[in-house]
Structures are given as structure tokens and as C-alpha cells.
Amino acid sequence: MKRKYIMLFLLPFSLFLLSTQSQGAEGEAEEAAMGFIGAETCQECHEDTYASYARSIHSRKVIKGPAAQNACETCHGAGAEHVEKGGGRDVAIFSFEDDVDPEARSAKCLSCHRQNTDMDSWEIGAHSRNEVSCDSCHDLHADTSQRPSEPEVCFECHQSVRIEVNKRSHHPIIEGKVSCSSCHQPHGSLTEGGLKTAGPQELCYECHADKRGPYIYDHPPVEEDCMICHTPHGSRHAKLMKEKVPNICQDCHDWQRHPGTPYDNEAGFAGSGPSNRFFARSCLNCHATIHGGNTFENHRFTR
Amino acid sequence: MKKRSILLATTALFILPVGGAFGAGDAGMSGSVELGARLAADEDDGAKFMEYRDLESGVIGNFMYNYYRDALFFDVEAAGIGLDDQYYRLEGGLYNTLKFWLFYDEIPHNLSFDARTFYSGVGGGDLNTARNPADESTWRTFDYTIDTEQFGGGAEFLQGSPYFVRFNVSQENKEGVRPLGSGSFSGVVEMPEPVDHTTNNVSLAGGYRSDTISYSISGMYSSFDNDNNALEWDNPFIGITEHNSLAQDSDYGKFGADFTWHQLPMMSTLRLRGTYTTLSSDFHVSELGASIPAGLNSLTFDGDVTTARFNAALFSHPTDSLETKVFFEYFDRDNDSTVIEYTGGGNDIHLYEYDRYNLGFDVGYDLVADTTLGGGYTFEEVDRTNRHDAESNSDHEFFVNVKNKSLDFLTAKVEYTYLNRDTDEDFDLAGVTPLDAEYIVLFVDRFDAASKSKHELEFAVEVYPFRALDFGASYTYVNNDYDDAILGRTEDSGHELYVDAMWRAAKFLSLGGFAGYERYESDSNHYNYRAGFQGQTANPLVDDGNPDSFRWSQFDEEDYWTLGLTAKMPLMRDRLVLSFLAQYQESDGESDFTTEGATPLESIDEFEDYYIATFEARASYAFTEAWALNLGYLFEKSNYDDRQYEGYDLSPGGTYLSGAYADHDYDAHVGYVTLKYSF
Numbered sequence: 001m002k003r004k005y006i007m008l009f010l011l012p013f014s015l016f017l018l019s020t021q022s023q024g025a026e027g028e029a030e031e032a033a034m035g036f037i038g039a040e041t042c043q044e045c046h047e048d049t050y051a052s053y054a055r056s057i058h059s060r061k062v063i064k065g066p067a068a069q070n071a072c073e074t075c076h077g078a079g080a081e082h083v084e085k086g087g088g089r090d091v092a093i094f095s096f097e098d099d100v101d102p103e104a105r106s107a108k109c110l111s112c113h114r115q116n117t118d119m120d121s122w123e124i125g126a127h128s129r130n131e132v133s134c135d136s137c138h139d140l141h142a143d144t145s146q147r148p149s150e151p152e153v154c155f156e157c158h159q160s161v162r163i164e165v166n167k168r169s170h171h172p173i174i175e176g177k178v179s180c181s182s183c184h185q186p187h188g189s190l191t192e193g194g195l196k197t198a199g200p201q202e203l204c205y206e207c208h209a210d211k212r213g214p215y216i217y218d219h220p221p222v223e224e225d226c227m228i229c230h231t232p233h234g235s236r237h238a239k240l241m242k243e244k245v246p247n248i249c250q251d252c253h254d255w256q257r258h259p260g261t262p263y264d265n266e267a268g269f270a271g272s273g274p275s276n277r278f279f280a281r282s283c284l285n286c287h288a289t290i291h292g293g294n295t296f297e298n299h300r301f302t303r
Numbered sequence: 304m305k306k307r308s309i310l311l312a313t314t315a316l317f318i319l320p321v322g323g324a325f326g327a328g329d330a331g332m333s334g335s336v337e338l339g340a341r342l343a344a345d346e347d348d349g350a351k352f353m354e355y356r357d358l359e360s361g362v363i364g365n366f367m368y369n370y371y372r373d374a375l376f377f378d379v380e381a382a383g384i385g386l387d388d389q390y391y392r393l394e395g396g397l398y399n400t401l402k403f404w405l406f407y408d409e410i411p412h413n414l415s416f417d418a419r420t421f422y423s424g425v426g427g428g429d430l431n432t433a434r435n436p437a438d439e440s441t442w443r444t445f446d447y448t449i450d451t452e453q454f455g456g457g458a459e460f461l462q463g464s465p466y467f468v469r470f471n472v473s474q475e476n477k478e479g480v481r482p483l484g485s486g487s488f489s490g491v492v493e494m495p496e497p498v499d500h501t502t503n504n505v506s507l508a509g510g511y512r513s514d515t516i517s518y519s520i521s522g523m524y525s526s527f528d529n530d531n532n533a534l535e536w537d538n539p540f541i542g543i544t545e546h547n548s549l550a551q552d553s554d555y556g557k558f559g560a561d562f563t564w565h566q567l568p569m570m571s572t573l574r575l576r577g578t579y580t581t582l583s584s585d586f587h588v589s590e591l592g593a594s595i596p597a598g599l600n601s602l603t604f605d606g607d608v609t610t611a612r613f614n615a616a617l618f619s620h621p622t623d624s625l626e627t628k629v630f631f632e633y634f635d636r637d638n639d640s641t642v643i644e645y646t647g648g649g650n651d652i653h654l655y656e657y658d659r660y661n662l663g664f665d666v667g668y669d670l671v672a673d674t675t676l677g678g679g680y681t682f683e684e685v686d687r688t689n690r691h692d693a694e695s696n697s698d699h700e701f702f703v704n705v706k707n708k709s710l711d712f713l714t715a716k717v718e719y720t721y722l723n724r725d726t727d728e729d730f731d732l733a734g735v736t737p738l739d740a741e742y743i744v745l746f747v748d749r750f751d752a753a754s755k756s757k758h759e760l761e762f763a764v765e766v767y768p769f770r771a772l773d774f775g776a777s778y779t780y781v782n783n784d785y786d787d788a789i790l791g792r793t794e795d796s797g798h799e800l801y802v803d804a805m806w807r808a809a810k811f812l813s814l815g816g817f818a819g820y821e822r823y824e825s826d827s828n829h830y831n832y833r834a835g836f837q838g839q840t841a842n843p844l845v846d847d848g849n850p851d852s853f854r855w856s857q858f859d860e861e862d863y864w865t866l867g868l869t870a871k872m873p874l875m876r877d878r879l880v881l882s883f884l885a886q887y888q889e890s891d892g893e894s895d896f897t898t899e900g901a902t903p904l905e906s907i908d909e910f911e912d913y914y915i916a917t918f919e920a921r922a923s924y925a926f927t928e929a930w931a932l933n934l935g936y937l938f939e940k941s942n943y944d945d946r947q948y949e950g951y952d953l954s955p956g957g958t959y960l961s962g963a964y965a966d967h968d969y970d971a972h973v974g975y976v977t978l979k980y981s982f
Contacts, residue, residue, distance in 0.1 A: 265946055270950035280963070288547070294548040
């Protein structure tokens, strides 16, 4: 039965062998280095910008970056015409302004960073396809690390997430213990939601290994998708639940006796008919092993 | 200060002279040391305020160091040294050749302070009644907290070639107690479950990369160990010792292969990925301590779950104005675990398996006037074993969007998505009559897999009238209509409106703000009955003549809004920086009922109602280029009202609680001062 999976894994390597046949198509002649004026000329007008570049990792000659090539002109293009025309914003020079094609801006970065180990899905990813370029998140002239400051940079676009992570129940994102990139691959992913892992369950179990099972008694939604009951960033409801307990449980479990019993205002501690199926943690007061049961006798997740 | 913290901090400080030894030639070094004190006061001593952070009074310190020389680089970061949420990271290597990293992180998770119990042995796997359950004044006090400690490291070898190898090792330890509810119709007990988990992970990946091709294979192994696989506890209601199963030890393995081919014709990129995982957990019935049910077919459980997943996507850019993506995913979950059966318990239906595949495409086309038209379609099918209410479902999802950025100062987007889900049931109800409880399954549709139609509409606009001002707003409406549901959730809908703005008003003032409003509604139908008892039937569509069986419905509505404002003021040529944050959020829910029963049902007004108000101010004064003084103040106040916790009682009838999650409110002030030296 598992042979079909072996075939699936062989497929990529077959394609690789095919691809090596077309490697000969590479090797187009490089453009002649015409019109380069050197960084010192740029510095004469762009003193502050050059200073920030000089402090950045891009200025270090030892890396295969701008300093090892044509400095400023590696990314901004040859500057002779820009100088001849008296300079000015976007005058015969490539700039990383917002009105410049994001794909072209990212292409400049990818000319060196294409081989980074996490760039495989860049074109397929949501950021690239929604005109988010590398410099939308990375400060190309940053003093030290060019890693974006998370989660602030992410919140600039993901408004709903900023709201969610501040809710009463949340993952420790604003506390700095979980970053956006702990779960998401900002450079693109084959997984929905841009997750780092092949599926959502794999991701959740990285931290919540005690929930992964296997169980004698499965709770099917748990095995399909944690996100059926939980929401990842933040929630009004405890335990990152999408809906309050017991309501979310009763939306599926309508059986005789207590699953189908209404629990109204009177079922609280202060009501006329307090019920331990409602107050405090409600269903979870008894059904604690809701992610799966491991008693040999079926106790419906109560043991 | 913890001994381990001192060790880590000392190790970090040793980096300085090591770095200094290289400090010649084409080298650079920078960093900072920050030391200060914090004073905190919380009138309510609320665990919620300290849920994931250590904000106790005491000494605080941070440290950062960055060094490079030629291709060598070395970075160290230490935050919250000595605190319960301390963090250390060390990273270094040689550019284009080698990179390595080590980390140590502590994450507190404070669930509830000052919980109460009559048991002894809190934190262990054996809870004995040591105090009188009927006399709360004798109960002992403890905290529900879980401390997580993560540490590990890894390295990536590039060797200046297109080939790479990367490995990671890490360990996570969780220690503490969390609430566990258990019981039966005789009575319910909430008690401290011991958490003493260790997870070890190791992963290895290697591959090849070029501008056109990349491929890699990877493997991972993870072992989970729980020091307490069962909890033994005295049941005060029936006077016996009971046993609860806790998380069992397990082993997880993953093998994956990735392939990417760039620069194909029509500017295409092909991505392929396959993963195969195994998850196992073996244990003997004696490990759980519970009595062995009669007729048990196996004394051991060999848990064995495997999954296989294959993804493929082809992205193309055939013309300047057209981009396309086609994709496919296949996922299969096989459960070959031991089928546990015993007299009166046929459990083969509890091992869950399913497979799912989806395929689809999406297209984006640039029209005239900076307008982009997009659209796409996805088909998904899921086949399940041992889930008879949703044996399979087929989804058809379509979306269309239009984006316009013809105006220099505005970008607008509108998107509509429609999903149709058709679900098939597979019940075998031969011999089952309306007088049997299981007859009800004919009428229950579970929202996670039930047939439904979904509509989603989204508007988004970004406005930037001048360089110093950015403004964004978005609105989303989602509606799920579970067309065939007689019992269960029948409809839910949500409205989400968000705005944010950033205004760099002057060189000495930046203002920011965000606001959000959310509304969520859900309707559900239910049936109160006890099949076969005094003529009651499990058919909600037929009046069985018994007033104790009746239909009822519930309507939940939740409103949430928040407002946040930030200000940053660099003054005195950036020597003094003032920053402020004020944020308020409020949640207001309500649940209404209608019933065909004789007794009216009373609405719940206190339905996750809460507010959180936060104010934070910080001043940083750099009195020399190297030395800076930081002053900060944080105020946070929260109040929570919910009918399930109002009038909290540790021992209401038939129940012994422990106070888990009952300390919701807090009113906290935190002030701190630090001196920072930068080099």
C-alpha cells in the first residue's frame, strides 16, 4: 500500500534529471558594465543614505553582495545618466520607492538571494503575488540585522492579526515568545496560510506534542484540523476557542440527556438551577481528554 | 537569580573578550548592556496579567553583542536575564560557508494563582484526600502554572557550494500543573494534573540549490515522554480510587522531499513536495492503573498512525499582464493502531482515517487603468472512515477579485468567494427505531463537515494622500449557511472592520492608531429528549406527546471593539525619545433562546464580557553616545464577567472545583528604570 508513496518521492528526482538537460541554455552574455560611476560619486549627493549603507551588512566585501560588485549601482543600476541629468528621484536610476514595480524590486534582491534555503516558494507565495516586495519588510540599509522586527512589520498589513493577538486569549506573540515566523514562512509556502510545515497539525504538534496521540479513541475533528475548534492568533474565548464551551460542543453533539439539554442563565453558580455541565469549564469539567481518549474502556473522554 | 541564568549570562559575557581577540583589521563590533530595576504591583494578583511573562519586582537586565571580522560573524542576545521568561540566543559562522545557532528560552504559562484543593500530592501522579472535602477552609493552596524550557541548536553548512546540509536538535521541558476535570453522574472533581513532559527533536536536511533548480530531502525524529502517564485520585463521591489516562509517550518521524524548478518556459516555477510521517505510541493496560474491562481483546495498545502528503504547484507568468497558478494536494491518514474491544464495547469504529485531495487554479490579469482582475476555482474531496455523519464531502470554491491602483494615493480591492459543500452520510441504522437514542443521528449535521454554502465578501482600501500619512481600512463579511441542518449549527456569520493609520506629523512626532470592530452571530437548533423513556422519541420532527422532549434553539451574538493609539517623539536631536501606547478593548456577548418546552429559557447576558485597558509610557534619554537612561511605566486593568464564573463556588452541589481560571481580573502597575551602555 505504501509503494505509491515511494513513487511520489521519486517524481521530483525524475524531474530533476530532466532539468539537467536544459542547463545548457544558461550562460547568456552579461551586460557590459557601462555607465558605472562608483559609490564615491553617489556619496557626494546621498551622504546619509551612503552612511547607512556603509554600516549595513550589504557593505561588507566578504559576502557576495553589493560591496563585492558595484556597490550602490549593484542594486540601483548604473548611475552615469542619473548624474548627467542632474539627479532627482527616479531620474534614470532604479529606486526602491513604493511606485516602482514590486516584482522588479524583488528581482534585484533575488539576483543574489535566490539560492537562500527558504526562497523556493517565493513566486507561489501570497506575498509575491500580492505585490509585497522584499523591501516592504526588510530595511536594505539597516545597521545590523536586516531581519524585520516581528510582529510589528507584519501588523502593518495584517490588521486583523494585530487585533487578534491582543485579545484576552492569545498565543504569546505580543510577549515575544512566539513570532509570526515561528509558524509562517513569509517567503512563500505550498501550505495554505503560508505555514512553515506541510499541514496545520504538524505545526501545532511542534509545541503541543502531548496532543498528538495516537489515541485508542479518536475525536475526528482533532485529527483533521485543530482550526475547527481553535483559532491561532487570539480569541475572545478561553483556550483560543472559536466559540464558547459548551456552545461549540453542542453544535455537534445533540444526543439524549445532557448533550441536548439547554443550559441557560439559570445554570450558572448564581442561577436557580446550577449545573456542572455549564458553570466553570462546562463540558470540560468531565470530558478532559477531549483531544483523544487512551483508556482501554471507552469513557467518552472523561478518563 | 537562578543558577542556570547566572551560568548563561556568564557564558554570554565571555563572548566579549573572545570577540575582542579578533578585533583587528576589517572588523566591527557593537552591542549593549542594560541593567535596571522594576517595581510591580497588582492588587488582584491575577495570573492573567502574568500569563506569559514575568513582571515581578526585581532586577532586570538585557545584553546584546554583534561582532564580525571578514567572513566571520558572531551575535549574542540575552533578554530578561534571570527572570522566568529569560531568553538567550547565540548565532555565528562564516558567511556563505557555515552558520550555527544555540538558543535557550523559558516561557511561563500562569493559568491561575491561589487555586484550592483537598488533595495532597499536587504535582505528582497520585492525589490522596488529605483534607476534608466538605470543609473548604482546610483546603490547601497551589498555583496552576506550567513552565516551559526550550533549548537547542543547529548548524547549516554551505561550504561555498550549491550543496547544503542543515541540522537541528532541541529539547523542550514542560513542568507544572494544569486543571483536569473528571467524574461521572455521581459527581465531578477538578484537580491538578501533573505536567512533566519532555520532547526531544532532531532534524536533518540536505540538498542542492542553483538559480534554476533546487531539491532537498529532510528527516525529523521527535520523542515525547510524560513522567506521569496516568493520574490516580481518590473519588470523594463514591469512595474509590480512580485512574485517568494522561498523555502517553509517543515517537514521531517525518521524511520529506522538495523539488523546485525555476525559469521554466513562460516564466514558470514548479514546486513539488512530498512528506511521509509516522506516529507511534505503545502502552500496556497496566500502565494506566485502571481496572481491566471484561473480555478485553488486547492488553497492549500499539498506536500507529501514518500520513502521506504530496503537493504540487505551477506558477506561470506567460505575459506581462497575466499570471497563473495551478495546484494539487493529496493527503492520506492511515490508522493501523490496535483495535481495542471488550465485552459490550466494540471499538473498531474509533480509529479514524481519511484522505483528501484538492486541485485548482487561479489567474490574475492586468486590465487597463491599473486594474487587475483575478479569479480562481478549487475542488476538494474528503473521504473518511469511521465518521458516518460525513463519510465524504465535495467542495467547490470560486473567487473573483478586482484591484485598482490607478490613483497615486489610493489602492482598492474587492473580493468575493463562494463555497459549496456537499456532504454524504453513511449510516447503517438497520433495526434502529425512533425509540433508540442513535436515531437522532439522522437529524444532526456537524458544522465542521456538514453541507453548506459559504459567502465571503471583502473590501480593502489603502490611502496615502501624502508621504507622511498612510491609512488602511478593510471590511469582511462571512456567512455560512448549513442548508440541511435540522439539529446543530444552522447558520453563522461575521462582520470584521479594521482601520489603521500612521502619520509622521513632524520630525519630532509620529502618531499611529488602529481600531477594529467585530461582530459574530450563530444560530443552532437542538432537541432535548431521552429516547424510549416514557414514550420519548429521538425524532425532533414528530411530536411524541411527552412534554419532556422538546426542541429549542440558541442564538449567540458577540460584539468586540478595540482602539489603540501610539505616539513617538524624538526630541533634543534624538537624545530624548518619548513613546506612548494607549489601548482599549471591549467584548460584549449575549445568548438568547427559544424553546418549545414548558419552561422558558432565560437569556445569558454575561457571555464573555470583558474589557482590557492598557497604557504604556517610555522615556529614553541618551546623555552620551554610549550611555542612556530608560524610564518606563505600564498600567493594565482587566475585568471579566461571564455567567459560567459569576458567583464562583468551590463546592456547589455534586462538584468539587479548584478555582481554575477563576481569577480573571487584575489592576496592575509596573514601573522600571534601566541604564543602558552601548558600544
